[in-house]
Amino acid sequence: MRKLIEFRNIVKSFDGQLVLKGVNLNIYENEFVTLLGPSGCGKTTLLRILGGFLEQDEGTVIFDGQCIDKVPPYRREINTVFQRYALFPHLNVYENIAFGLRIKKLGEDIIAQKVNRMLSLVNLEGYGKRNVTKLSGGQQQRVAIARALVNEPNVLLLDEPLGALDLKLRKEMQRELKRIQQEVGITFIYVTHDQEEALTMSDKIVVMNAGEIEQIGTPLEIYNEPANAYVARFIGESNIVNGTMLEDYKVRFDDKNFDCVDFGFKENEPVDVLIRPEDIAIVKPKDGVMRGEVKSVVFKGVHYELMVETRTGTSKTVEMHVVTQHDLYNDQAQEKISANDFYVDLDDLENKDLTDQDFISIANAQAWDEDNRDISLTHVTHNIQKQTGVYSITFGTEKKTEVTVKVYVIHPEYVEDARHNIGISALDFFITADEIMESMAISTDLKTWASAEAWNLQDDSPVDITDVKFDFDPATIQEGTYEITFATQGREYKIETTSAHEAGDRVGLSFGPDDIHVMHKEVTDA
Amino acid sequence: MKSFFRMSYPYILWIAIFIVAPMVMILLYALSRTGNSTLTFQFTLENFTKFFRDATFMRVLFTSLRIAFLTTVFCLLIGYPAALFIANLSERAQTMMVLLLTLPMWINMLLKTYAWRGILLNFDLESEMKVFIGMVYDFLPYMIIQIHTAIAKMDRELLTASYDLGANKWKTFRRVTLPLSVPGIISGITLVFLPAVSSFVIPKLLGGGDYVLIGNLIEIYFLQAGDWNFGSAISLIMALIIIASMWLTRKLDRSEQEA
Numbered sequence: 001m002r003k004l005i006e007f008r009n010i011v012k013s014f015d016g017q018l019v020l021k022g023v024n025l026n027i028y029e030n031e032f033v034t035l036l037g038p039s040g041c042g043k044t045t046l047l048r049i050l051g052g053f054l055e056q057d058e059g060t061v062i063f064d065g066q067c068i069d070k071v072p073p074y075r076r077e078i079n080t081v082f083q084r085y086a087l088f089p090h091l092n093v094y095e096n097i098a099f100g101l102r103i104k105k106l107g108e109d110i111i112a113q114k115v116n117r118m119l120s121l122v123n124l125e126g127y128g129k130r131n132v133t134k135l136s137g138g139q140q141q142r143v144a145i146a147r148a149l150v151n152e153p154n155v156l157l158l159d160e161p162l163g164a165l166d167l168k169l170r171k172e173m174q175r176e177l178k179r180i181q182q183e184v185g186i187t188f189i190y191v192t193h194d195q196e197e198a199l200t201m202s203d204k205i206v207v208m209n210a211g212e213i214e215q216i217g218t219p220l221e222i223y224n225e226p227a228n229a230y231v232a233r234f235i236g237e238s239n240i241v242n243g244t245m246l247e248d249y250k251v252r253f254d255d256k257n258f259d260c261v262d263f264g265f266k267e268n269e270p271v272d273v274l275i276r277p278e279d280i281a282i283v284k285p286k287d288g289v290m291r292g293e294v295k296s297v298v299f300k301g302v303h304y305e306l307m308v309e310t311r312t313g314t315s316k317t318v319e320m321h322v323v324t325q326h327d328l329y330n331d332q333a334q335e336k337i338s339a340n341d342f343y344v345d346l347d348d349l350e351n352k353d354l355t356d357q358d359f360i361s362i363a364n365a366q367a368w369d370e371d372n373r374d375i376s377l378t379h380v381t382h383n384i385q386k387q388t389g390v391y392s393i394t395f396g397t398e399k400k401t402e403v404t405v406k407v408y409v410i411h412p413e414y415v416e417d418a419r420h421n422i423g424i425s426a427l428d429f430f431i432t433a434d435e436i437m438e439s440m441a442i443s444t445d446l447k448t449w450a451s452a453e454a455w456n457l458q459d460d461s462p463v464d465i466t467d468v469k470f471d472f473d474p475a476t477i478q479e480g481t482y483e484i485t486f487a488t489q490g491r492e493y494k495i496e497t498t499s500a501h502e503a504g505d506r507v508g509l510s511f512g513p514d515d516i517h518v519m520h521k522e523v524t525d526a
Numbered sequence: 527m528k529s530f531f532r533m534s535y536p537y538i539l540w541i542a543i544f545i546v547a548p549m550v551m552i553l554l555y556a557l558s559r560t561g562n563s564t565l566t567f568q569f570t571l572e573n574f575t576k577f578f579r580d581a582t583f584m585r586v587l588f589t590s591l592r593i594a595f596l597t598t599v600f601c602l603l604i605g606y607p608a609a610l611f612i613a614n615l616s617e618r619a620q621t622m623m624v625l626l627l628t629l630p631m632w633i634n635m636l637l638k639t640y641a642w643r644g645i646l647l648n649f650d651l652e653s654e655m656k657v658f659i660g661m662v663y664d665f666l667p668y669m670i671i672q673i674h675t676a677i678a679k680m681d682r683e684l685l686t687a688s689y690d691l692g693a694n695k696w697k698t699f700r701r702v703t704l705p706l707s708v709p710g711i712i713s714g715i716t717l718v719f720l721p722a723v724s725s726f727v728i729p730k731l732l733g734g735g736d737y738v739l740i741g742n743l744i745e746i747y748f749l750q751a752g753d754w755n756f757g758s759a760i761s762l763i764m765a766l767i768i769i770a771s772m773w774l775t776r777k778l779d780r781s782e783q784e785a
Contacts, residue, residue, distance in 0.1 A: 053686050073689040086687035090705045099701070100691035151691065 001028040004064060004154065004187055005050065011058035012045055019045050021211040022059070027155075027189065032181050034190045034198040036234070037208035043191045044083075046208075047157050050189070052076050064154070079148035080157040084164070085140045087132040093119075093143050094128035100151040118146035121180060138169045145180065155187045162197065174200050195235045199223065207231050228522045229272040236276065239493050243273040243518070251518050254290065254310065254491060262518035272519045277305070277496040279515035288508020294501050295492060306495045308507060313467060314417040315487035316424045318450050320470075322479050325432040333399035335375055339365035340430045341406040345451065349386050349409060356380040362451075363405055364435065365395040375401075384409060422463055426452035426486050436477050443468040452486040463488050555758035573759035583743070583760075590740040591767070593654065594723035597661040601718045602711065604662070605669035609710075610703070612670070613677040624674065627667045635664060639731045646732060653737040660728045665721060669714040676710025677703065712779045720768060740764055 005027040012020040020042045027033050035043040048054040050061060052073030061068055068076060079100070087096050097118055101111045119125050122142035127135075132143060141161060148156055158177075162170045178201050181188045192198055198205050199219045207214045207222060207230075215227040226232035229240045243253030248263035253273045265271060285291045292310035327336045342362050348354060359365075360377055367375040375397050382393035388409050396402035414425045429449045439445040446452075446468050454463040467487040493509060501507065559570045577583045612623045630638065639660055646656045680703070688698040726741030733739075738746075740760065747757035 051690060053689070072694070073686075074692045074694050078690075080687070080690045082683055082687055084681075084683060086681065086683040088684060088687075088702060088706075099688070099693075103692045103697055103701075147691070 001030065003027075004029045005189075006062040007046070007050075007059065008062065009059040010046065010049060010056045010061070012042075012049065012054065012056050019211050020049075020056070023211070023213055025206060025213065025216070027187060030185055030187060032178070032188045032190065032201055032203045034192060034202040034205045035208060036192060036195060036198040036205050038193055038234075040210075041208040042211040043208050044159055047080075047159055047189065047191050050155075051078055051080050051157055077153050078155045078157060079151050079153040080159065081141075081144045081148050081161045083159045083161065085144040087140055087143055087147070089133050091132070092128065093124065093130045093132055093135070096132055096143055097147045097150050099147060114150050115146075118150045121149070121183070122146045123176075137165050138173065141165065141173060142176075145177075149180070149184060153186065155189060156181075158188060158190045160191055160193070162192075162194075170197070177201060199235070205235075207234060209234075225517060226274065226519065228519050229274070230522055232272075232274045232517075232519065237278075237494060237496070239275045239277065239280075241273050241275075241491070243271050245269045245271045245518060249513075251516065256289070258289070258516055259513040260516040260518055261514050262516070265518065265520070270521055272521055274517040274519060275493070275511055275515055277494040278303075279511055280493060280495045281510045282306070282308075282495060282497050282499065282501065283508040283510045285506050285508040288510050290493075290509040292493070292507060292509065294503050294505040294507060296503055297501055300496075303496045303498050304500060306497060306501055307492045308495055308509060309490050309492050310509065311491040313488035313490040314415060314420060314422040314424050314454065315467070315485050316415045316426045316452070317483055317485040318426045318452075319428045320446075320450070320482045320484050321428065321430045322433050322436065322477055322482065323430050324479055325434070328401070328403050330399065330401035333397070333401050334370050335367055335397055335399060335401040336369075337365070337367040337395065337397065337401045337403045339363040339393075339395050339403045339405045340432065341408070343408045343410055343412075343427045343429060344384070345425070345427060346386065346388055346409055346411045348451075349384070359393060360395065363393065363395070364431075365403065365405075367395075367397045367401055382407065416457060418457065421457045422454055422488055423457050424452070424454040424463075424465070424486065424488060426450040426484075433477050433479065436474050439474060442474045446470065446484055447486065450484065450486065454486075454488045552758045552761055555755050556762045558755060560753070560755055573756050574763070576756065577759060577763060586738055586743055587740055587763075589654075590723055593658060593661065593739065594719050596658060597665060597722045598715055598719045600658075600662050601666050601669040602714065605666055605714065606673055606707075606711070609670045609673035609677055609707075612674050620674075620678065624671065627670055631667055636727060636731075638664065639728055643731050653733040656732040657729045657737065657739075660732045661722050661725065664728065665718040668717040672714035672717060673707055673710040676707040680706050708779060712775055715775060716772060719771065723768065724764060 003026055005025075007023050007025040010020050010023040011018070023042070023046060025046075035046060037043050045054060049056050052068070052071065056069075063076070063078075088099065091099065094115055097115045098111050101114060106114075115128070116125075119128060122145055124139065124142050124146070127139070127143075132140060135143065144161070145156075161177075162173050165173060174197060177188070177190075181201075190198075190201065199222075202219055204216065205219055205222050206216050209230055215222060215231045217225075222231065222235055226235060232238045232240060241253050243251050245251050245262075245265035245268065246257065247267060248265075249260055251258055251260045251262070251271065251273060290310045292308040295307045295309050298305045323340070325338050325340065327338045329336050340363050344354070344362070359380055359382070365377060367377060369375055377395050378398045379396045380393065381396075382391060384391045384393065384407055386409075388411050391407045391409060392404050393407050394402055394404040410427070412425060412427055414423050416423045427450055429451075431449055436442070447465060452465055452468075454465050455461065456463055465486050466489045467485075469485040469487070470482060472482050495509070554567070556573055557569055557571070559568050559572065612620055615623065642656075642660050642663065646659065651659075684702055684706070685698055688702045693701060724741045726739065726745050729737050729739040729742055730745075744757050744760050744764070747753045747760065751757075
C-alpha cells in the first residue's frame with residue numbers, strides 16, 4: 001500500500017498546555033484508521049491539523065508526498081464529517097450535498113447526477129427537498145457523510161460522528177460506514193473514544209493518551225497484545241496485576257510463579273500482567289491455579305461477570321458497645337441533653353488539634369427542647385490529658401443543661417500489612433441502639449463512629465476501606481458488645497463465564513501460559 | 527390554564543384602553559369632518575382626497591419615503607461590515623463593543639439631535655443632507671445590533687464546514703454567512719425604516735424651519751392647526767404604507783428562504 005499521509009513530529013499547545021507532544025504517524029491508501037483515546041488526548045486536534053483548521057506549533061504534515069503545512073483547508077483534497085454534523089440550516093438536503101460541487105462551478109446536470117448517486121449511497125433517496133433541521137440525528141449524519149464524499153476526496157475525516165446517536169442507530173451506522181468505506185475505497189480517518197467502535201470498523205487503530213501515541217496496530221494486535229496497561233485498560237475488560245518477570249517465559253505475581261509466552265524482559269523487571277476476564281475459567285477449588293470466593297455476580301446477557309476475591313484485604317476488628325442512653329432533663333430550662341462515652345486515639349490528641357466541635361461530634365452530644373427543636377451546645381469542659389487514661393468531658397447549653405461522659409484516651413494497635421503495604425486502624429466505640437436503627441447508611445456510619453481509616457505505608461496516601469463486616473441486624477439491635485471488621489480491597493479478578501455461580505461460592509481459577517500477557521510498566525511523565 | 531388566562535385580563539384592558547381605543551379614535555377622526563359630537567357623526571372621505579390631490583402633500587410623502595429609504599440603505603452598508611467585524615472579535619470584546627454601541631441610545635434623542643445641530647452649523651450643507659446625517663447617526667446602532675445578533679448566534683463550525691468543502695473566505699461569506707444573517711438584516715431594516723419614515727424631531731431640529739417631512743406635517747395639523755381630522759388621516763395613510771412595506775419585506779424574506 002502507498003503511503004498517503006505522514007505526520008512528522010507534530011507538536012501543538014493551547015494556552016501553554018501541550019496537547020500533542022511530537023506525534024509521528026503514517027497513514028496508507030484505502031485504510032480505515034481509527035484514532036482512539038479519551039477526551040483531551042489530542043485525537044481531534046490531530047484531525048483538525050490534517051484538515052487545515054488548526055496550525056501545528058512544530059512538525060510537518062506530508063500529504064501524497066507534498067508538504068501541506070501552508071495549504072489552506074479549502075484547497076486540501078480532504079473532507080470532514082463534523083461531530084455535530086455542521087449542516088447548513090438554510091439549505092435543503094440536496095443543496096447541502098451540492099455545496100462543494102457548486103463551489104467548483106460544475107454543470108447543473110452533473111451536480112444532479114452526483115448528488116443523487118450520493119443520496120442512494122447513504123440510503124436517503126427521495127430526501128433531497130427535505131429541510132435538514134427537520135431530519136433525525138441518523139439522517140443528518142448520512143447527509144453530512146454524503147456532503148463530504150460527493151467531492152471525491154482522497155481522505156475522509158470523521159470526528160466522533162456517531163457520538164450523538166443512540167446505541168441501536170450507532171451499531172447500524174458502524175456497519176453502514178464500513179460498507180461505504182469499502183465501496184468508495186478511500187482512506188477514512190476516524191476519531192472516537194469508543195473502543196468497541198474502533199474494534200469493529202478499523203483496519204488500524206492508533207491508541208492515543210495525553211498527546212502521545214501509545215500503540216499502533218490492528219484491532220486484534222491491540223486487543224491481544226496491548227503495549228502497556230493503559231492500552232489494555234482502554235480496550236476491553238481487563239485484570240491487570242503487578243508482577244515480576246523472573247526470566248524469559250516465567251512471571252511471578254500474586255505470590256506465585258507462572259509460565260507464560262512472553263520474553264525479552266530484563267531479569268526481575270517489574271511488569272504489568274494482563275489476564276482478560278474471558279480467558280479465566282472457573283473450576284473446582286482444588287483444580288485451580290488460584291482459589292477464591294465469589295464476591296458478586298452480574299448478569300450481562302450472554303455471560304455472567306463474576307468478581308472473585310483471591311486474597312482478602314488488610315483488616316482490623318473493633319468492638320462496638322451498644323448502650324442505653326439516658327437523656328438528662330433540665331426542669332428549669334425544660335431542655336434535654338445526651339452524649340455518649342467515647343474513645344480517643346492518643347495520636348490524634350497529640351497530632352490533630354481536636355476542637356470542641358470534634359468532641360461534640362465524636363460523643364454525638366446533642367440537646368433539644370420540649371418541641372424537639374435542636375439547641376446549640378455552648379460550652380465544653382474537660383480534663384483530658386495527652387496521656388492514656390480515663391477522663392471526663394461535660395457538654396452544656398446556654399441555660400446550663402449539662403451532661404458529663406467518660407473519655408477513654410487509648411493507644412490502639414494498628415494493623416500493618418507490610419507485604420501489601422497497607423496500614424489500617426479503627427477504634428472501639430459506644431453507641432445507642434436508636435442511633436444504629438436511625439442510620440441510613442450503616443457501613444459508612446460505622447466507619448465514622450469507629451474513626452476507621454487505612455493508608456499506604458510507603459507514602460501515607462489514603463486507601464479505601466471497601467468492606468465493613470458485622471453480624472447484627474441494624475433494625476433489631478439490642479444492647480451488648482458486637483464485633484465489627486473493617487477491611488481494604490483484596491485482590492479481585494473479573495471473570496466472564498457462562499455458568500451460573502452465587503456470591504459466597506468457593507471456586508478455583510484456571511488459566512494457561514498463553515492467557516497471560518506481560519507488559520512493560522508505563523513510564524509516567526511525573 | 528384558566529387561571530393563567532385570568533391573569534392576562536389587566537393586559538387586555540391595558541391594550542384596549544391605550545392601543546385599540548386610540549386607533550379607533552384616529553380612524554373615526556380621519557373619516558369625519560370637524561364639529562363632531564357624540565350624537566352626530568359626519569362621515570367624509572374629503573380628508574383623504576385633500577391629501578392625495580395636493581401636490582405639496584404628495585411631495586412631502588415622497589421626500590419622507592426617500593430619505594427613510596436612503597437612511598436604511600446607508601445604515602445597512604455601514605452596519606453590516608461593522609456587525610461582521612464585531613462578531614469576529616473575542617467574546618469579551620464583543621460585549622464591550624455592543625455596550626459602546628448601545629451607550630448613545632441611553633442619551634435622550636432630543637439632546638443628541640441638538641448636539642448634531644451645533645456640529646452641522648459649521649458646515650454648509652443642504653437641509654436634507656443634515657437630516658440624513660442625523661438619521662443615520664441615530665438609527666445605525668439598531669441595524670448593527672440586529673445583524674450582529676444574527677451572525678453571533680450562527681454555529682462557527684458551519685464556516686469550518688464551508689472551508690472544508692472548498693469555499694474560500696469570500697465564497698463562505700456569500701453562501702453561508704450572508705444567507706444566515708438575512709433575518710437580522712430584515713429586522714434591522716424594519717427597526718431603521720419605521721422610525722425614519724415617521725421621524726419629526728430630527729427634520730425639525732436639523733432641517734431648519736422650512737424642511738417638512740410627513741411626521742412634521744402630522745405634528746403641525748394636530749398641534750398648530752388644530753385640525754385633528756386631517757392629522758388623523760395623514761397618520762392613517764402613514765400607518766397603511768408602513769404595514770404594506772413590512773408585509774413586503776416579510777414576503778421577500780420568505781421567498782429568499784425557499785429559494
